[in-house]
Amino acid sequence: MTTISATFREQAASLQSKLVSMRRELHRFPELSNEEFETTKRIRAWLTEAGVRLLDLGLPTGVLAEVKGAHPGPTIMLRADIDALPVNEETGLPFASEVPGKMHACGHDFHTTSMIGAAKLLHDHADELHGTVRILFQPAEEQAVGARAVLEAGALEGVSAIFGMHNKPELPVGTVGIRTGPLMAxxxxxxxxxxxxxxxxxxxxxxxxxxxxxxxxxxxxxxxxxxxxxxxxxxxxxxxxxxxxxxxxxxxxxxxxxxxxxxxxxxxxxxxxxxxxxxxxxxxxxxxxxxxxxxxxxxPAVNNDPAMAEMMRRAAEAQGLRVVEAVPTMGGEDFALYQERIPGCFIWMGTGGTEQWHHPRFTLNEDAIAISAALFAEAAVLGLKSIG
Structure with a gap:
């Protein structure tokens, strides 16, 4: 794993400027839950440009992509959420929201671009994969209805495990919080x-x-x-x-x-x-x-499977990241609905921000984008081998 770990880090670093550009474009044009039509078009275009195969999700918004490995094996899923909040941005950033009353105040633009990066890395190493990785860009997390729609659309059929994250402003870049058991209420x-x-x-x-x-x-x-x-x-x-x-x-x-x-x-x-x-x-x-x-x-509560949490720890360590025990929060996440069906792990990704989620001055350190992309590519490779 050492060789591919280093390769993921190097390739993710080379993608950093492009991923930052994507994130800033999403940030400038935020869309609320189930209104992510232009966001969906952008994600599809970027994945197509990267050569990543798109599947039919069967929903008005959201994207489902797939990287099929050259070797047989299980199917796992990486998940990002794509919707914004009805918040008027007050950051003063040059790429601040251009839509009055709407803002990516929870960092879903960060989640999205990180997983686009992971999809690209996995696509470039498809000949080394033992199985298939689906990458889900889920709509309507903020309204807690997106995961239900995805499940009803059948996107989880044949999937053995799922992995996701949320940015964590109080954790520095290069640090991840991982916990077995309940993480979100x-x-x-x-x-x-x-x-x-x-x-x-x-x-x-x-x-x-x-x-x-x-x-x-x-x-x-x-x-x-x-x-x-x-x-x-x-x-x-x-x-x-x-x-x-x-x-x-x-x-x-x-x-x-x-x-x-x-x-x-x-x-x-x-x-x-x-x-x-x-x-x-x-x-x-x-x-x-x-x-x-x-x-x-x-x-339900976000409840991390012990084996999947341990696998995420191994992936983070392979990427040279600092792993800390994740502190639970009474915030909720519809990622929990996937975990009712299949084992999974949801982690905190350190982004060194200045304000908490949903604040009009919420920001994050974009250096975490490439780090996150490499981590989830690593997790996918490890996950396929562990489950297979």
Whole structure:
């Protein structure tokens, strides 16, 4: 592996300026989830120019490419996401977004160009591959609907393992975070409708105030974690929206709460919905109001397979990168849906940025692009041999 590892590093370095140019073009013209039409055209054009074969993904946006090795073997997948966010960019960069209110504030442009680089490296070494590598450029990750569409399109059929990443601003370039087990939390959404009785603000005894009920529910929901979930588990309940009333002197009839629950463990995730329903309805009844909980299960936790995580560690070490234990986050990722079907590993790629994801001044160090391309080409080669 030493020879091909060095070759990947050298060839990726020679691609760096071109990959940076691609990334900056994507950055200037960001597109939101399921609107990535021009992004899709650009990716297809760049892969075609590199000689990489394109498959029919069967979706309006997104790209599926394939590098078929000269020798028989399994099929594995590398995945990048391609959508941007509804954020107004404030970086002041010369290649800043030219689309008002839209920005690659999560670094998906970095993920995309890194995987284009990996595809090119693998294509140039197809005669050495024992199996097939598919490279997926997935749409609509930010809305948590892209992976489901990809699965329904059958893109994972015949695939034995999957690998992906997210940039990590707090990790320096040349460092990767890898972890076995949960890395990103499950994502569930709730909406609570509260029904009281409105009236004059100066006559509170004649009303059932849904604002007061809402406040009590928000406070009580914190006991879901502190008194219902084992201290050995991790969970977060966040109420992110409280909407009620339209005037300063009128108590409204209704209020609406919306929020999210994040966990790493399936056991904790299973407990919370029923217990939340009991708390919501019980608190409301105590005030003479009614409440209705609407629960939406969205994503499981990103859960790294031990063998795949170990394989990624070996790939990173072969590329001379510093490997650290990845710190989990309560953020979610629809990469988890692939891991429900097949083993996989999702890692943090150090990009030495100045701000966290989704910030209007989010930036990253572009030196990480070639490093990432070489790493995932290495991982593909190792993965095919390990699985085969």
């Amino acid at each position: 499950s994502v569930d959404r709730f909406e609570i409708d509260i029904f009281g009785k409105g009236g004059h603000a100066g006559v509170p005894e004649a009303v059932v105030d849904p604002v007061v009920v809402s406040s009590a529910i928000v406070t009580s929901l914190q006991t879901l974690v502190s008194r219902n979930v084992s201290p050995h588990y991790s969970a977060v309940v966040s109420v992110c929206k409280l909407q009620a009333g339209s005037s300063w002197n009128v108590i409204p009839d209704t209020a609406v709460l919306e929020g999210t629950v994040r966990t790493f463990e399936p056991e904790a995730r299973a407990i919370i919905p029923d217990r939340m329903k009991q708390v919501v309805e019980g608190v409301a009844a105590g005030y003479g109001a009614e409440a209705r909980l609407n629960w939406t299960s969205m994503l």
